[in-house]
Amino acid sequence: MHILITGAAGMVGRKLAERLVADGGLNGKPVDKLTLVDIVAPKAPAGFTGKVDAYALDIAREDAGRKLTEGRPDAIFHLAAVVSGEAEADFEKGYRINLVPFHYLLEAIRTAGGGYHPKLVFTSSIAVFGAPFPSEIPDDFHHTPLTSYGAQKGICELLLMDYTRKGFLDGVGIRLPTICVRPGTPNKAASGFFSNIIREPLAGKEAVLPVEESVMHWHASPRSAAGFLVHAASLTREKLGPRINLTMPGVACTVGEQIAALRRVAGESVVARIRREPDATIMKIVSGWPTRFDARRARSLGFKVEDTFDEIVRVHIDEELGGKIAA
Amino acid sequence: MHILITGAAGMVGRKLAERLVADGGLNGKPVDKLTLVDIVAPKAPAGFTGKVDAYALDIAREDAGRKLTEGRPDAIFHLAAVVSGEAEADFEKGYRINLVPFHYLLEAIRTAGGGYHPKLVFTSSIAVFGAPFPSEIPDDFHHTPLTSYGAQKGICELLLMDYTRKGFLDGVGIRLPTICVRPGTPNKAASGFFSNIIREPLAGKEAVLPVEESVMHWHASPRSAAGFLVHAASLTREKLGPRINLTMPGVACTVGEQIAALRRVAGESVVARIRREPDATIMKIVSGWPTRFDARRARSLGFKVEDTFDEIVRVHIDEELGGKIAA
Numbered sequence: 001m002h003i004l005i006t007g008a009a010g011m012v013g014r015k016l017a018e019r020l021v022a023d024g025g026l027n028g029k030p031v032d033k034l035t036l037v038d039i040v041a042p043k044a045p046a047g048f049t050g051k052v053d054a055y056a057l058d059i060a061r062e063d064a065g066r067k068l069t070e071g072r073p074d075a076i077f078h079l080a081a082v083v084s085g086e087a088e089a090d091f092e093k094g095y096r097i098n099l100v101p102f103h104y105l106l107e108a109i110r111t112a113g114g115g116y117h118p119k120l121v122f123t124s125s126i127a128v129f130g131a132p133f134p135s136e137i138p139d140d141f142h143h144t145p146l147t148s149y150g151a152q153k154g155i156c157e158l159l160l161m162d163y164t165r166k167g168f169l170d171g172v173g174i175r176l177p178t179i180c181v182r183p184g185t186p187n188k189a190a191s192g193f194f195s196n197i198i199r200e201p202l203a204g205k206e207a208v209l210p211v212e213e214s215v216m217h218w219h220a221s222p223r224s225a226a227g228f229l230v231h232a233a234s235l236t237r238e239k240l241g242p243r244i245n246l247t248m249p250g251v252a253c254t255v256g257e258q259i260a261a262l263r264r265v266a267g268e269s270v271v272a273r274i275r276r277e278p279d280a281t282i283m284k285i286v287s288g289w290p291t292r293f294d295a296r297r298a299r300s301l302g303f304k305v306e307d308t309f310d311e312i313v314r315v316h317i318d319e320e321l322g323g324k325i326a327a
Numbered sequence: 328m329h330i331l332i333t334g335a336a337g338m339v340g341r342k343l344a345e346r347l348v349a350d351g352g353l354n355g356k357p358v359d360k361l362t363l364v365d366i367v368a369p370k371a372p373a374g375f376t377g378k379v380d381a382y383a384l385d386i387a388r389e390d391a392g393r394k395l396t397e398g399r400p401d402a403i404f405h406l407a408a409v410v411s412g413e414a415e416a417d418f419e420k421g422y423r424i425n426l427v428p429f430h431y432l433l434e435a436i437r438t439a440g441g442g443y444h445p446k447l448v449f450t451s452s453i454a455v456f457g458a459p460f461p462s463e464i465p466d467d468f469h470h471t472p473l474t475s476y477g478a479q480k481g482i483c484e485l486l487l488m489d490y491t492r493k494g495f496l497d498g499v500g501i502r503l504p505t506i507c508v509r510p511g512t513p514n515k516a517a518s519g520f521f522s523n524i525i526r527e528p529l530a531g532k533e534a535v536l537p538v539e540e541s542v543m544h545w546h547a548s549p550r551s552a553a554g555f556l557v558h559a560a561s562l563t564r565e566k567l568g569p570r571i572n573l574t575m576p577g578v579a580c581t582v583g584e585q586i587a588a589l590r591r592v593a594g595e596s597v598v599a600r601i602r603r604e605p606d607a608t609i610m611k612i613v614s615g616w617p618t619r620f621d622a623r624r625a626r627s628l629g630f631k632v633e634d635t636f637d638e639i640v641r642v643h644i645d646e647e648l649g650g651k652i653a654a
Contacts, residue, residue: 091437091493110418130569139469140468140469141467141469142466142467142468142469142470143469143470143485144488144569144570145485145488145489146492146569148489148493151485151486151488151489154485155482155485155486158470158472158478158481158482158485159478159482161471161472161478162472162475162478165473166418166475242457242471242473243471
């Protein structure tokens with residue numbers, strides 16, 4: 001089986017490649033080739049014995065779709081995107097990267113000929129939803145994004161649904177929760193603090209909390225994100241029916257509950273490294289974000305996530321810190 | 328005030344132009360110029376004393392957006408589209424006409440400079456929704472179109488919302504019910520029978536009913552459609568808020584209730600001209616269509632529609648038949 005991952009140098013892309021190598025296959029078939037593409041050449045995952053083709057590609061190039069599909073991958077994970085903050089700051093770039101290349105890719109598949117009909121897993125986002133919300137957002141809630149990123153993801157969902165309905169490919173779109181705890185260093189994303197307040201204290205560093213503890217949000221670990229992608233690829237057209245875009249399950253919790261989980265797992269001395277520094281701009285952005293989803297359909301289709309935020313903290317300690325917390 | 332109508336040669340476009348001429352203005356301002364564009368040159372409406380620029384334009388041309396906006400119309404009604412059946416039969420043409428030119432138009436407005444900031448009214452459709460449905464479809468129901476036409480309209484809604492949110496223009500999208508009674512001759516559209524079974528018998532001709540009388544659907548007259556468009560242009564950004572795409576009110580009734588209304592208005596001899604000829608293909612298509620909407624938000628914003636199907640029949644007799652029914 002030949003698998004293509006776009007955005008393979010990103011955090012979720014790396015986790016997915018590692019997961020595929022660990023599993024040794026996808027849907028019960030061995031993976032004999034991985035094609036990994038990003039704006040910088042991704043690294044090949046350790047321990048893979050099959051063929052790896054890892055290269056840099058600007059997916060905004062008009063021929064990118066053809067280039068990506070010329071090796072006829074059996075499954076494509078389309079993760080390439082610019083993040084929410086960047087798409088908001090640079091309107092043209094958001095559309096140029098988050099929308100147009102996906103349409104090129106769909107067109108390249110549709111016109112490839114020879115019965116080419118890949119599985120295409122698209123990472124959408126809960127950013128397709130915008131406030132005001134009911135207390136629990138149902139699976140059939142409408143898309144009213146309050147960011148260009150959310151609008152671009154929503155448009156890609158509709159394209160994917162139509163190309164799938166017409167029989168050009170087998171698509172499935174998964175709306176990822178906010179991924180927490182993101183490894184790496186603090187970034188400028190408005191959502192960064194959800195991870196920062198866990199990751200930095202666990203590493204012995206101070207973290208800034210810019211919002212009230214009452215802010216509720218929807219989380220899943222990077223491990224769960226890779227699991228969602230792999231499970232999405234296993235779903236048949238029959239199982240999915242025409243509604244191929246799914247809100248992934250997550251852990252709904254407030255910032256206060258996140259901190260309480262960190263205290264239970266790592267102790268008060270770690271929690272003491274969180275410094276409150278309210279930021280009106282970030283508070284305003286976050287107030288438009290979704291809080292809690294029903295996600296019944298995804299759960300009934302077998303998607304799994306952590307049960308508690310404690311587990312999300314432990315996944316980070318396990319995967320990124322080798323089990324060790326900075327005293 | 329300068330008003331541009333794309334798709335101005337179509338039925339709704341003509342009704343709108345006539346309505347604007349009859350009103351003499353829009354939002355309390357006199358209309359001194361009408362620009363009317365379609366794939367064939369539209370006719371100037373009778374009785375208009377202002378300037379009319381009516382010309383043929385293929386909106387799929389890459390420079391169409393610039394051409395349409397070079398005269399800086401204050402209000403734009405974007406009605407141009409290929410119908411559902413054609414977009415389904417010719418996949419490329421559907422995207423080329425129903426999606427790409429709208430994006431060009433938005434880009435032309437965004438990049439026009441000089442503070443250009445028009446009102447843009449977009450005609451969307453209830454085809455953005457796809458079965459299964461609740462018994463009454465709420466305003467916050469998700470988009471799961473079962474046609475390419477519905478997908479294209481849904482994508483345009485998201486684009487319009489994002490360009491409006493970013494402050495490039497003042498957009499409002501209105502999801503039209505099925506327009507009934509369509510004047511003219513029977514066409515091949517799957518929805519054609521809803522109009523055919525009223526229009527043809529009233530004109531002394533036989534009409535074919537291809538579905539069961541229990542089929543329920545959502546209707547508004549051509550007069551109401553023009554009214555929706557004019558009212559949409561009057562809504563301020565403050566009144567609309569960020570959710571600028573609205574399901575228009577309509578009359579929910581079954582085919583049996585349509586026929587009963589025709590009987591009340593025109594008598595049994597007219598109803599007797601309807602011939603039942605079940606068509607499995609049309610029945611299957613229609614089974615995926617929406618039935619009844621709540622449309623609470625549009626009503627609260629002041630959109631008005633007929634109260635009964637009897638009224639819809641009378642509007643047709645009044646506007647198209649000079650008040651006369653064929654005996």
